[in-house]
Amino acid sequence: MEVLKIPTHVAIIMDGNGRWAKAKGLPRKMGHVQGGKNVEDMLYVCDEIGIKYFTVYAFSTENWKRSEDEVSALMTLLRSYLSSGFKKAAKNNVRIRIIGDRTRLADDIQKLIEDLEEDSKDNTGLQFQIAINYGARDEIRRMMQKTASEIADGSLKAEDITESYISDHLDTAGIPDPDLLIRTSNELRISNFLLWQCAYSEFYFCDCNWPDFNKDELMKAIVEYNKRDRRFGNAK
Ligand code: FPP
Numbered sequence: 001m002e003v004l005k006i007p008t009h010v011a012i013i014m015d016g017n018g019r020w021a022k023a024k025g026l027p028r029k030m031g032h033v034q035g036g037k038n039v040e041d042m043l044y045v046c047d048e049i050g051i052k053y054f055t056v057y058a059f060s061t062e063n064w065k066r067s068e069d070e071v072s073a074l075m076t077l078l079r080s081y082l083s084s085g086f087k088k089a090a091k092n093n094v095r096i097r098i099i100g101d102r103t104r105l106a107d108d109i110q111k112l113i114e115d116l117e118e119d120s121k122d123n124t125g126l127q128f129q130i131a132i133n134y135g136a137r138d139e140i141r142r143m144m145q146k147t148a149s150e151i152a153d154g155s156l157k158a159e160d161i162t163e164s165y166i167s168d169h170l171d172t173a174g175i176p177d178p179d180l181l182i183r184t185s186n187e188l189r190i191s192n193f194l195l196w197q198c199a200y201s202e203f204y205f206c207d208c209n210w211p212d213f214n215k216d217e218l219m220k221a222i223v224e225y226n227k228r229d230r231r232f233g234n235a236k
Helices: 015-022 028-049 061-065 070-093 106-122 136-152 164-171 215-229
Strands: 008-013 051-061 095-099 127-134 180-183 202-205
Touching: 015 028, 028 070, 028 215, 051 061, 051 070, 061 070, 061 127, 061 215, 070 095, 070 106, 070 127, 095 106, 127 136, 136 164, 180 215, 202 215
Parallel strands: 008 051, 008 180, 051 127, 095 127, 180 202
Antiparallel strands: none
């Protein structure tokens, strides 16, 4: 039997926390609690399988429109993982980076992010990216604003804006583009996630809700990925 090729970078749109909770007669918040737990479990699965980069969409720029109660529950969860669960991962050689506009986050969350990124910056194991207050259009807008002011002050020339310049100035600078983008819970949209970076990624959609996504589900996605004829992106 042929050996499976493991994608270097797997990105996940974690959907279906609410539906998972509803099916169990639990409040929506419990779906997020279980979803958070699953993020932590999947870190160890990715590491075990040999995935090098793992990126999750935890909170989008659109998610602020959810009820105050739900936004606050999600922020509490993030706070708790940034101060304990992910700290533990950092001690296990996982490097953690946050993508998205952190300036809108509470001061204490920004501090937790800074500390976690600093403490894990030399870690050589799994490279884990968490998208918080992230939207790809917003990421491109922020990059364009910075670029425009550099052009205005003469430190950058228009002809210097190449594709690699753009890649190197997005939040994901230095991180290879995703080989495989997974979305759970049977929604077939990209929802403003990594639009530039997913230009050549393989997409995989599955029925299961994020809290139920596990190693078996990930292996199914990887088997499917192996059936695709990859001629672009990070493909060799
Ligand atoms: C989508 O489910 C999921 C989210 C909006 C948030 C994802 C957050 C987590 C998994 C928990 C916290 C994250 C970390 C990194 C600790 P949904 O609520 O849209 O589900 P539904 O479509 O079934 O209602």
